[in-house]
Amino acid sequence: MKWWSPAHQAVLNALDAQDVVPELFNLLTSGVIQANERDTRRLRDWPEALRDSPSWTILADAIQCKSDPQMAWNHAQREGFSDRAAHHNALLLLELSDRLAQGRSFAGSLRCVVWARDAWSQLYSSGYLDSLVHDLDAQLPPESTVEIVAALLCPTLEDRRQAVLNELQKSEADLDSEAVSHGHKWFDVWRGFAPDGAQLAADRVHTSVATFDMKTNGLVAQRMAQAITDIDLTTANDEIIEAPFRLAWRQIQALGLPAPAICELIGHLISTLWTLRRVGRDSIPAFADLVDIGILVAPHLAKTIESGESIGQNSRLADLYVFRAERDRGDVRREFLGLALKYCPGHRNASMLMSYQHLYDAQAALALLATTIRPASVKTTLQKVHDSLKATEAAFPLNEDLAEHWERFQKACLKNKIVPGAFDEK
Amino acid sequence: MRNENPFDDLEIDPRLNGRELTKRIRKIIEKAPVQARADIQANWEKLTLREDERVHYALTAHPRPESASASAIRILRSNIPLPTSRLQTDAATLTRADVIVWEETTVSIQHLLPKYDQGK
Numbered sequence: 001m002k003w004w005s006p007a008h009q010a011v012l013n014a015l016d017a018q019d020v021v022p023e024l025f026n027l028l029t030s031g032v033i034q035a036n037e038r039d040t041r042r043l044r045d046w047p048e049a050l051r052d053s054p055s056w057t058i059l060a061d062a063i064q065c066k067s068d069p070q071m072a073w074n075h076a077q078r079e080g081f082s083d084r085a086a087h088h089n090a091l092l093l094l095e096l097s098d099r100l101a102q103g104r105s106f107a108g109s110l111r112c113v114v115w116a117r118d119a120w121s122q123l124y125s126s127g128y129l130d131s132l133v134h135d136l137d138a139q140l141p142p143e144s145t146v147e148i149v150a151a152l153l154c155p156t157l158e159d160r161r162q163a164v165l166n167e168l169q170k171s172e173a174d175l176d177s178e179a180v181s182h183g184h185k186w187f188d189v190w191r192g193f194a195p196d197g198a199q200l201a202a203d204r205v206h207t208s209v210a211t212f213d214m215k216t217n218g219l220v221a222q223r224m225a226q227a228i229t230d231i232d233l234t235t236a237n238d239e240i241i242e243a244p245f246r247l248a249w250r251q252i253q254a255l256g257l258p259a260p261a262i263c264e265l266i267g268h269l270i271s272t273l274w275t276l277r278r279v280g281r282d283s284i285p286a287f288a289d290l291v292d293i294g295i296l297v298a299p300h301l302a303k304t305i306e307s308g309e310s311i312g313q314n315s316r317l318a319d320l321y322v323f324r325a326e327r328d329r330g331d332v333r334r335e336f337l338g339l340a341l342k343y344c345p346g347h348r349n350a351s352m353l354m355s356y357q358h359l360y361d362a363q364a365a366l367a368l369l370a371t372t373i374r375p376a377s378v379k380t381t382l383q384k385v386h387d388s389l390k391a392t393e394a395a396f397p398l399n400e401d402l403a404e405h406w407e408r409f410q411k412a413c414l415k416n417k418i419v420p421g422a423f424d425e426k
Numbered sequence: 427m428r429n430e431n432p433f434d435d436l437e438i439d440p441r442l443n444g445r446e447l448t449k450r451i452r453k454i455i456e457k458a459p460v461q462a463r464a465d466i467q468a469n470w471e472k473l474t475l476r477e478d479e480r481v482h483y484a485l486t487a488h489p490r491p492e493s494a495s496a497s498a499i500r501i502l503r504s505n506i507p508l509p510t511s512r513l514q515t516d517a518a519t520l521t522r523a524d525v526i527v528w529e530e531t532t533v534s535i536q537h538l539l540p541k542y543d544q545g546k
Contacts, residue, residue, distance in 0.1 A: 011499065048494070087488070136440075
């Protein structure tokens with residue numbers, strides 16, 4: 001009789017799985033997830049499939065020596081897995097990613113999903129899935145099976161998207177930003193899905209990622225708009241006015257600062273600030289708080305403007321910088337007005353405020369001339385007045401107080417026996 | 427994540443075709459307790475009513491060749507063919523190997539003792 005039969009192999013595989021599967025779970029999840037009995041039963045083929053792979057010696061060493069799990073698996077990937085092992089890896093790593101996320105081991109979950117993506121790439125690139133479909137002898141037209149194979153990952157991506165959307169529906173107190181951020185990063189991993197010779201599968205995944213972006217941005221914008229519409233800005237207290245913006249900002253940060261959501265937030269913020277000003281409530285704390293939220297968002301909006309991702313947002317950004325500039329004097333004001341004019345050179349309010357800032361400098365220098373001043377400094381001070389008035393004129397030629405200050409400058413020149421035109425030449 | 431994959435749930439080989447599946451699931455139902463039969467039936471429907479779903483589930487189930495049966499180790503052991511000596515010798519000339527009790531327990535020397543020696 002044959003001493004080694006399939007029945008012997010089945011027992012050996014079952015016993016092997018009992019030993020090896022828990023070790024591999026430790027390796028892949030850094031000990032966070034322990035394999036249970038169900039895992040070892042359904043994965044009885046996995047150790048044998050891995051043993052048939054060129055990478056087995058690396059994994060065996062890693063199990064034996066308890067070496068760095070991440071490095072070991074990356075090394076094993078480079079050495080290569082058999083397609084059957086890759087099939088187990090692709091399914092299991094997606095599942096482990098999910099289980100790790102449920103246990104809030106987000107870094108481990110992202111590591112697993114990167115490995116899962118690579119395993120799926122192998123399955124698609126190697127033609128393994130097509131050959132498996134052939135073996136299944138399905139009574140389907142070929143185009144249907146092609147579509148089924150291409151869309152294999154879509155249900156998993158849909159589930160993950162729905163989980164993030166559910167999280168985004170929660171109130172600010174209940175919002176789990178880390179979970180949303182993990183969801184965003186999880187989808188980011190799939191942006192890099194590019195299996196050789198499987199363009200349709202890549203397209204299906206990329207469409208799913210684009211849908212994630214669209215739906216999450218849409219939900220943030222929709223919730224914010226609805227909440228703001230429900231607020232009566234003439235009577236609402238500070239907390240009620242600020243709440244939708246605080247929530248949206250947290251959501252947007254967790255979603256990796258997407259440009260469309262940033263634009264929505266700034267749009268609603270600016271419109272709310274103007275409304276508060278119109279109804280005479282621009283001195284309530286909420287006004288300053290909204291400006292502060294806006295200033296946190298502003299650099300990100302600026303970046304999207306510079307990269308060309310956002311178009312037509314310049315004046316809103318300038319509005320925001322002007323609101324912030326109004327709060328301070330001197331260099332701080334000048335800095336914010338400078339930013340406003342950088343992104344929107346023709347911005348009327350920024351130009352006007354900047355013009356008055358220069359006029360204020362001219363005024364301060366004229367006041368210095370009226371007090372005791374060393375004769376040697378007179379010319380320098382007059383030069384400063386002249387330059388500030390020129391800057392005032394350049395910033396906002398319609399400044400109503402400009403003419404009066406030019407007059408004062410000329411008088412001061414005459415008093416000090418200096419021809420006013422002398423400064424123009426410099 | 428999605429609900430269980432019926433192939434994983436029923437612990438059957440995803441490569442079985444529709445007819446083999448029905449045959450295999452019928453066997454599973456026959457052996458299953460009454461309260462578990464509705465679930466098995468639901469899984470059977472998932473796998474056999476729509477061919478596209480069977481293909482999807484088969485591709486997203488862990489490979490499960492015959493050598494990776496999910497049966498209990500006790501059952502797998504019982505499938506191992508008995509040694510030839512037992513088949514060829516008569517009862518009067520039994521060897522120790524013929525009377526080994528193949529049970530799924532922690533192996534101890536007690537289990538390997540020939541039964542007819544125990545009275546001595």
